[in-house]
Amino acid sequence: MRVEDVVCPFCGCLCDDLxxxxxxxxxxxxxxxxxxxxEKFMGxxxxxxxxxxxxxxxxxxxxxxxxxxxxxxLMDADRPLLYGWSGTHGEAQSIGVxxxxxxxGVVDNTSTVCHGPSILAIQEVGHPGCTLxxxxxxxxxILYWGANPIEAHPxxxxxxxxxxxxxxxxxxxxxxxVIVVDVRRTESANIADEFVLLEPGGDYAVLSALxxxxxxxxxxxxxxVAGVSREQLFRVxxxxxxxxxxxxxxxxxxxxxxxxxxxxRNAIELTSELNxxxxxxxxxMRGHWNVYGSNEVFTWLTGYPFAVDFARGIAFYNPGETSxxxxxxxxxxxxxxxxxxxxxxxxxxxxxxxxxxxxxVLVDPHVNATTHLSRLQIPVAVTGxxxxxxxxxxxxxxxxxxxxxxxxxxSDAEVLSRIYDVVQREKRK
Amino acid sequence: MQFVMITGRTIPQGSAVERKHxxxxxxxxxxxxxxxxxxxxxxxEDGSRVRVRGKDQAVVMQVSAxxxxxxxxxxxxxxxxxxxxxxxxxxxxxMPDFKNTPVIVEPTDDTVPTVAAxxxxxxxxxxxx
Numbered sequence: 001m002r003v004e005d006v007v008c009p010f011c012g013c014l015c016d017d018l019x020x021x022x023x024x025x026x027x028x029x030x031x032x033x034x035x036x037x038x039e040k041f042m043g044x045x046x047x048x049x050x051x052x053x054x055x056x057x058x059x060x061x062x063x064x065x066x067x068x069x070x071x072x073x074l075m076d077a078d079r080p081l082l083y084g085w086s087g088t089h090g091e092a093q094s095i096g097v098x099x100x101x102x103x104x105g106v107v108d109n110t111s112t113v114c115h116g117p118s119i120l121a122i123q124e125v126g127h128p129g130c131t132l133x134x135x136x137x138x139x140x141x142i143l144y145w146g147a148n149p150i151e152a153h154p155x156x157x158x159x160x161x162x163x164x165x166x167x168x169x170x171x172x173x174x175x176x177x178v179i180v181v182d183v184r185r186t187e188s189a190n191i192a193d194e195f196v197l198l199e200p201g202g203d204y205a206v207l208s209a210l211x212x213x214x215x216x217x218x219x220x221x222x223x224x225v226a227g228v229s230r231e232q233l234f235r236v237x238x239x240x241x242x243x244x245x246x247x248x249x250x251x252x253x254x255x256x257x258x259x260x261x262x263x264x265r266n267a268i269e270l271t272s273e274l275n276x277x278x279x280x281x282x283x284x285m286r287g288h289w290n291v292y293g294s295n296e297v298f299t300w301l302t303g304y305p306f307a308v309d310f311a312r313g314i315a316f317y318n319p320g321e322t323s324x325x326x327x328x329x330x331x332x333x334x335x336x337x338x339x340x341x342x343x344x345x346x347x348x349x350x351x352x353x354x355x356x357x358x359x360x361v362l363v364d365p366h367v368n369a370t371t372h373l374s375r376l377q378i379p380v381a382v383t384g385x386x387x388x389x390x391x392x393x394x395x396x397x398x399x400x401x402x403x404x405x406x407x408x409x410x411s412d413a414e415v416l417s418r419i420y421d422v423v424q425r426e427k428r429k
Numbered sequence: 430m431q432f433v434m435i436t437g438r439t440i441p442q443g444s445a446v447e448r449k450h451x452x453x454x455x456x457x458x459x460x461x462x463x464x465x466x467x468x469x470x471x472x473x474e475d476g477s478r479v480r481v482r483g484k485d486q487a488v489v490m491q492v493s494a495x496x497x498x499x500x501x502x503x504x505x506x507x508x509x510x511x512x513x514x515x516x517x518x519x520x521x522x523x524m525p526d527f528k529n530t531p532v533i534v535e536p537t538d539d540t541v542p543t544v545a546a547x548x549x550x551x552x553x554x555x556x557x558x
Binding site for chain 1: 433435436437438439440443444445447448449450458485486497498499502504507508509512513514515516517518519520521522523524525526527528529544545547548549551552553554555556558
């Protein structure tokens with residue numbers, strides 16, 4: 001069976017033009033996808049059944065036993081942490097938030113270790129953003145800062161920027177200028193018209209220098225700023241000011257380096273300065289395909305986009321205190337439910353040590369690093385392949401992912417609903 | 430020798446991200462990219478093994494020459510090997526210093542651990558199924 005207009009559930013681009021051929025329960029070919037999409041649809045080996053730790057070994061268990069055991073672990077805990085959510089659909093994320101509220105636990109998503117600082121900055125100074133369609137059709141200058149789209153979002157350039165012809169940009173490759181700012185010469189830097197190589201941790205200073213130049217105070221800029229020459233800074237500022245429509249995209253090169261949320265605030269304020277001269281927008285390069293959706297769902301349910309603590313009976317939000325890394329690093333969580341994520345691979349060692357100490361349950365289709373730290377794993381269908389649901393693209397556009405074949409696995413939403421029902425039943429006793 | 434460790438995505442890492450038990454993932458996630466002149470200073474060749482020490486922990490990786498890096502920097506793709514060296518301290522921001530970790534790199538003959546072995550070192554129980 002050939003299915004057209006399939007949505008790719010890998011990165012925040014959510015490319016919706018894939019053509020996928022399915023035979024039974026197997027995807028046999030993917031057209032239009034990048035390498036990452038091909039691997040996503042055709043490469044993964046699923047865990048076939050729920051498993052539970054038994055001393056130093058693992059045993060198969062049933063879905064019913066695994067769900068009852070998970071509910072028991074969460075109810076026995078004083079400070080349960082419900083983490084992940086970016087690799088599943090909005091409907092499952094919604095149930096997760098309700099479950100956290102019922103338990104009085106903390107619910108946090110993977111933006112806590114990716115664009116959490118961007119959200120903090122946006123809460124301070126706003127977000128002059130736009131959709132990717134606007135960028136494709138209007139932007140004649142693209143600025144990638146601390147982002148390497150060729151490796152992290154392989155079709156971003158071909159669908160929206162460098163190679164994508166648009167309504168007002170009819171020959172994108174010739175008419176669009178591309179600036180890349182990074183601490184290393186990435187693949188993306190190799191195709192840039194202007195590559196700015198800065199020292200690690202120098203982003204805030206370079207952004208400040210650009211702001212000064214755009215503001216007309218270039219006289220205060222020294223000959224070198226974090227390894228970048230004054231001449232190049234003036235050249236970059238001129239390129240930005242002279243664009244008809246500029247679009248800045250920033251990645252984790254800004255959020256994870258010293259300065260963190262203040263780097264993003266500075267980048268947003270540079271964008272604001274540039275809007276005195278021309279039209280300029282700024283957008284985060286969201287990584288997980290539905291991480292933006294987790295922020296949306298958390299926000300419309302609780303008022304906060306991540307790191308939401310229900311211990312007080314109401315939603316409380318204080319990143320740095322209620323965020324997953326801090327809760328695990330302090331040894332505070334006494335149980336953890338991980339959904340559609342892999343903190344074992346992506347959290348610092350000290351947090352992994354704590355996940356191994358406490359009863360951790362993983363709801364994920366594949367064996368990953370967190371499997372080895374867990375007491376239980378419940379395999380589920382992969383949203384966008386054998387489950388459907390809503391996801392949000394990196395620019396905040398909601399897109400419905402499709403189910404390509406009937407799965408023998410339950411979806412995340414089904415498993416979480418059953419856990420929720422058990423907890424609710426027990427709490428009512 | 431002291432370095433600054435930078436992390437980031439790579440295509441091979443993303444391709445194998447749902448096969449973390451695979452040799453392809455282990456190899457990519459445990460590769461320490463280093464400028465060739467720094468490799469010369471440490472008397473390393475492509476594929477030589479190094480012990481990379483962070484503040485609290487160390488992990489063995491293999492080296493690969495990377496002329497696209499500045500001297501004094503190493504690049505390791507995001508994953509359990511790089512994160513083994515990152516501390517959990519966020520200084521109340523919620524975000525650890527994933528991309529700016531000071532490390533010490535020294536040659537070693539020890540073997541590169543598997544992902545499962547790294548998780549065992551954290552107190553986990555490897556699932557081999």
